[in-house]
Amino acid sequence: MNTAPGLVTLCSLFLASALAWAQDVSFDAIQPILQARCVMCHASEAAPLGLRLTSLEELLKGSRNREVVKPGDPAGSELVRRLKGQSQPRMPMTGPPFLSDAEIALFEGWIAGGLQPGSQPASATVEPVPPQRPPAGEPVTYAHVAPIFASRCVKCHSSNGLMGSAPEGLLLNAYTAILDRDERMRVVPGAASASELVRRIRGQSRPRMPFDGPPFLSAEETQLIVDWIDQGARDSNGQPAPSPVGARVRLQGVLGEGWTLDSLPLVVGPGTRLDKSPEAGDYVEVRGRWGADGRLLVERIRRR
Incomplete structure (x- = not known):
């Protein structure tokens, strides 16, 4: 031809x-x-x-x-x-x-082209870009916290991470995955103290994360994530996350007097199931749903 x-x-x-x-x-x-x-x-x-x-x-x-x-x-x-x-x-x-x-x-x-070296010595290094806060008066968005997840969390919490599939199915490599609520909500927009992600980072829920710590996240990194969630867990364009009302939530921590979990108020009613006679000072697991009034409606408390 x-x-x-x-x-x-x-x-x-x-x-x-x-x-x-x-x-x-x-x-x-x-x-x-x-x-x-x-x-x-x-x-x-x-x-x-x-x-x-x-x-x-x-x-x-x-x-x-x-x-x-x-x-x-x-x-x-x-x-x-x-x-x-x-x-x-x-x-x-x-x-x-x-x-x-x-x-x-x-x-x-x-x-x-043969791996041309460029203008700098081959040994010249660059450092990861540190997390950046937004200018004063502007909200924290996913773009500000994504580098923290990428550097400390994604190595395990991805579809093909170091542990194989992501532990407990939690993916931290994309905004939509982090906000997923099919099984339960790990990030409760507007409520960092009720977000399992934050409680793991702080060590209130076990095991503390990142799993390869110490060192764990710095106080500055933790606060940036807290501010992101408290300000609505906004996407990279600044749009707040959908309402978490009705989402399933599962948390761990220390039960306090007056039905609190590490100072997080709990709504406990006649229908709440209490397993293993939990008392103040016990480490417990709490399951429930996020209410329209911005509180956790508890369905079950179990001493661990």
Whole structure:
């Protein structure tokens, strides 16, 4: 079968252009993407599989299992395969959204061009971007707390995390997953003290999280998450989460006098089931539903 000369010429020009573009891509082009989307997890001794992405030198070392980039071979490079979802789990673990096609193309071009080093020494490192508070007068949104979840929680609480499936089915890699209420609500918008997520972070519910602590979250990180929930658990665009009324809630903590749970008021009525004779000072599990008046309507209290 003969190929039209014009088509051959067009393909040749396209290939030459692509190769020339690939040779122009240096590590300078991809380092900002690594800092924004990857080093929040791949930065310390606890980095998954030992893969640190804080510098060109560390990236080229690869993981404990293998090299992750092969010069001149984007399709055979594990880094690209993870970014595209051809190998699982897909990266970044905080996706979706994952990297855009244009961002992935930069990685492919850099690898195809032979891993050009860029303007900085190979050992030059970048640090994860620390959590940022919004300007005064503006609400905390998911965009402000997502980096905390990504760096300390997502390694386990994702579909293909270090423990396999997410513990207790809790996914912390996306806004909609965190606010999921099918089984029970872990984040109660407007009520951080009634949110299981916060109580785990503080150690009021056991085991304390993150599971690899200490160190646990700093006071600043914890307060940022508390403020996010108390201000309505807003999405990245600033829209408050749907009303939690009627959602199932399950909490653990120390039962106090006058039906409180670590100072959280409980609504206990004739229909509330009391198992194992719980008394003030006992560590208990509380189950109920979130009421329209912003209180927890308790269905069961069990001493643990």
